[in-house]
Amino acid sequence: MAKSKKISFEASLENLEELVKDLEAGDISLETLLDKYTQAVLLSKTCLDQLNQTEAAIDKMVQENKGEIQESILNIEGE
Numbered sequence: 001m002a003k004s005k006k007i008s009f010e011a012s013l014e015n016l017e018e019l020v021k022d023l024e025a026g027d028i029s030l031e032t033l034l035d036k037y038t039q040a041v042l043l044s045k046t047c048l049d050q051l052n053q054t055e056a057a058i059d060k061m062v063q064e065n066k067g068e069i070q071e072s073i074l075n076i077e078g079e
Contacts, residue, residue: 009047009050009051012043012046012047012050013043013047015039015043016040016043016044016047019036019039019040019043020040022036023036023037023040050076053076054074054076057074057075057076058074061074
C-alpha cells in the first residue's frame with residue numbers, strides 16, 4: 001500500500017473492515033494472509049493517528065474556550 005495519497009478516515013476504516021472480513025474468512029494463502037494482515041496493521045495505525053489528531057484538536061478548543069461552546073473551523077491534517 002503506497003503512502004503517496006492520504007485517504008479519509010472513513011475510507012481507511014472501510015478498507016480495514018474489508019481486510020478483516022478477508023482474514024476472518026480464512027480461505028486465503030499464507031502469503032496473502034500476511035500481506036492483508038500487514039495492510040490491516042498499517043490502516044489501523046492510520047485510523048488511530050487520525051482519531052488522536054482529532055481528539056487533540058477538540059481538547060485544545062475546549063481548553064482555549066474554558067469549556068464554553070464556540071464555533072470554529074477544524075483543520076485536520078490531510079483533509
